[in-house]
Amino acid sequence: MTELAKIGVILLSGGLDSMVTAALAKEQGYRLHALTIDYGQRHVRELQSARAIADKLGVERHVSLPLDLRQFGKSALTDDIDVPKSGVGNDIPVTYVPARNLLFLALTTAFAESAGSSDIFIGVNALDYSGYPDCRPEFIASFAETARLGTKQGVEGSPFEIHAPLQHMTKAEIARECARLGLDASWSWSCYDPTADGLACGLCDSCRLRRKGLAEAGVVDSTRYAATPDRA
Amino acid sequence: MTELAKIGVILLSGGLDSMVTAALAKEQGYRLHALTIDYGQRHVRELQSARAIADKLGVERHVSLPLDLRQFGKSALTDDIDVPKSGVGNDIPVTYVPARNLLFLALTTAFAESAGSSDIFIGVNALDYSGYPDCRPEFIASFAETARLGTKQGVEGSPFEIHAPLQHMTKAEIARECARLGLDASWSWSCYDPTADGLACGLCDSCRLRRKGLAEAGVVDSTRYAATPDRA
Numbered sequence: 001m002t003e004l005a006k007i008g009v010i011l012l013s014g015g016l017d018s019m020v021t022a023a024l025a026k027e028q029g030y031r032l033h034a035l036t037i038d039y040g041q042r043h044v045r046e047l048q049s050a051r052a053i054a055d056k057l058g059v060e061r062h063v064s065l066p067l068d069l070r071q072f073g074k075s076a077l078t079d080d081i082d083v084p085k086s087g088v089g090n091d092i093p094v095t096y097v098p099a100r101n102l103l104f105l106a107l108t109t110a111f112a113e114s115a116g117s118s119d120i121f122i123g124v125n126a127l128d129y130s131g132y133p134d135c136r137p138e139f140i141a142s143f144a145e146t147a148r149l150g151t152k153q154g155v156e157g158s159p160f161e162i163h164a165p166l167q168h169m170t171k172a173e174i175a176r177e178c179a180r181l182g183l184d185a186s187w188s189w190s191c192y193d194p195t196a197d198g199l200a201c202g203l204c205d206s207c208r209l210r211r212k213g214l215a216e217a218g219v220v221d222s223t224r225y226a227a228t229p230d231r232a
Numbered sequence: 233m234t235e236l237a238k239i240g241v242i243l244l245s246g247g248l249d250s251m252v253t254a255a256l257a258k259e260q261g262y263r264l265h266a267l268t269i270d271y272g273q274r275h276v277r278e279l280q281s282a283r284a285i286a287d288k289l290g291v292e293r294h295v296s297l298p299l300d301l302r303q304f305g306k307s308a309l310t311d312d313i314d315v316p317k318s319g320v321g322n323d324i325p326v327t328y329v330p331a332r333n334l335l336f337l338a339l340t341t342a343f344a345e346s347a348g349s350s351d352i353f354i355g356v357n358a359l360d361y362s363g364y365p366d367c368r369p370e371f372i373a374s375f376a377e378t379a380r381l382g383t384k385q386g387v388e389g390s391p392f393e394i395h396a397p398l399q400h401m402t403k404a405e406i407a408r409e410c411a412r413l414g415l416d417a418s419w420s421w422s423c424y425d426p427t428a429d430g431l432a433c434g435l436c437d438s439c440r441l442r443r444k445g446l447a448e449a450g451v452v453d454s455t456r457y458a459a460t461p462d463r464a
Contacts, residue, residue, distance in 0.1 A: 063303050071295050072346035092384050098345035099338060102382040106331060106338035113330035114304035134382040142381050146374040150334040150366040152324045 007117035008163075010034045011108045012062070014050030016188040016210055017123030017166055020174055022057055023181040024165050025121045032059040035111045037104055039097075040070040040078045042193060049189035056187060063111065074098055076192075083193040085203035087229065092131050093205065095192055101134030102143070109147045109160060118153060121163045128171035128213060130205045140164050171213025178219060185214055185221040195226045202227040239349035240395075242266045243340045244294070246282030248420040248442055249355030249398055252406055254289055255413040256397050257353045264291040267343045269336055271329075272302040272310045274425060281421035288419060295343065306330055308424075315425040317435035319461065324363050325437060327424055333366030334375070341379045341392060350385060353395045360403035360445060362437045372396050403445025410451060417446055417453040427458045434459040 008030030010022045026032055036050040047064060054062040070078045076094040077083075084093055101124065108120050124135040133139060144162045148154035166174055178185055190210040191200035200207050202225035214221045240262030242254045258264055268282040279296060286294040302310045308326040309315075316325055333356065340352050356367040365371060376394045380386035398406055410417055422442040423432035432439050434457035446453045 065300070065303060067299055068297070069342065071297060072343050074346040092387070096384055097342075098385075099342035099379070099383050102379060103335075103338040103342050106335040110301065110329075110331035110335050111304050114306040133384060133387040136381070139378065139382040142374070142378040146371065146378045147331070147334060149368070149374050150371040151331050152328055152365060153330075155324070155365040 005029055005031045006119060007031050007033055007115055008119045008121055009108055009112040009115060009117050010059075010121045011104055011123070012036050012050050012053060013123070014046035014048070014053060014188060015123070015190050015206070016178065016185060017125055017174060018050075019053045019183060019188040020177050020181065021121050021123035021165060022053065022059070023183055024177070025119075025163070026057055027181065030119060032057060033061045033111070033115055033117065034059045034063070035108050036062065036064045037107065038064055038066045040068050042077055042083075043189065043191055045191075045194050045198070046189040049187060052187050061115075065107065067107075069097065072098060083201075083204050085201070088130060088205045088208060090131065092133065095130065095205065096132055099134070101132070101139070105143050105147075105162070109151065112160060113151055113153050118158050118160050119163060120160055121165070123166050124164050125166045125169060125171075125174065127169065128209050130209075137164070137167055140167070171209050172216035175213045175217035175219045179217065185219055186223050199224050199226040201225070203229055237261055237263045238351060239263050239265055239347055240351045240353055241340055241344040241347060241349050242291075242353045243336055243355070244268050244282050244285065244291075245355070246278035246280070246285060246420060247355070247422050247438075248410065248417060249357055249406060250282075251285045251415060251420040252409050252413065253353050253355035253397060254285065254291070255415055256409070257351075257395070258289055259413065262351060264289060265293045265343070265347055265349065266291045266295070267340050268294065268296045269339065270296055270298045272300050274309055274315075275421065275423055277423075277426050277430070278421040281419060284419050293347075297339065299339075301329065304330060315433075315436050317433070320362060320437045320440060322363065324365065327362065327437065328364055331366070333364070333371070337375050337379075337394070341383065344392060345383055345385050350390050350392050351395060352392055353397070355398050356396050357398045357401060357403075357406065359401065360441050362441075369396075369399055372399070403441050404448035407445045407449035407451045411449065417451055418455050431456050431458040433457070435461055
């Protein structure tokens, strides 16, 4: 890693996908700057994982930015609404946070432009996911064009590239990347609704997708779960 | 204003343009919800004006959201960089805040989606402006498409409309709208760099554009300025 290496700016939630994305950026030779948003999520535990991952991966600059989305409301992740536990469905679930990735990508773009970087990394995934519209490739592509038009950096000829290396991977493929890159899955945190004593619930969409993916890939995860679903 | 009137969500900085935009939305019959971003701007005085304008216009819900962009840096509006005082130039000035309108529109979209509104109002203007890329019509149009693709509301068939009624007005035309709508210009605050005793500097781009526009329209502004430029 030389002084001449480019800066890659990672949206680092602390989950499995953003951890693998950050490690892929590092493998490609980027110097890592990471942004974590402390948005009033009920799984505030993921912020602790984001710090641990940043430390393990040698992130040069890690900003954990408070942004209280509880002031807007209307999501099970920020409000007093129950997190669904009955399995991954086909509709957009109540854990959807209004315009979250639009907002988080905009924040990451502002962070990247301030750092003089045009490489943004995000761990979105449109295969084994919860059906959030802001994980789809057409959204990511449209965002890149909007960021080009709306920034000094874009206008002056160095548009942002939005790297989404997990976009077309299954959760099992992501789990295999996790192992290949020498990452410990338990550094990351996925559960939306941790128990009072700090265990992953085991039943929310995010726990289900994580466990299924890691199991299919044969990857060990020492995360402790409070419950095991009857079916995935 | 009935219960059935639609909610219009306004990005309300506290400046002249956002005040006129909010009043135009009200004139069109919208119930007003307003979002003000407390981003560490040196002209924190504008937040006080945003509150006063919200009060005068009967805004139903006003959220003033803290978001500390000083953590990203690189703008004369948030950092210890001098605000230019020599007149409006042709280049993007150092008062440009990286990706500000991208970010603020994303926040407004999140706020609007939470409120169940699909009408977003922003006071951007691409004639008498400082050359910021994120005030241009092509950016606003691209943002609307990105927001459609990246939100539940957009995907489910009720995309956001970004209203930018001042887009093609001169500052003098905006000043005339201010008068026509019965607004007092001095409720709003434009100066980027207020003096220690709370006067508008009179010399920054924002003061110059404001004074020129109001003078051309013959509108009285009781705002007190510390200095008067030799030329606009």
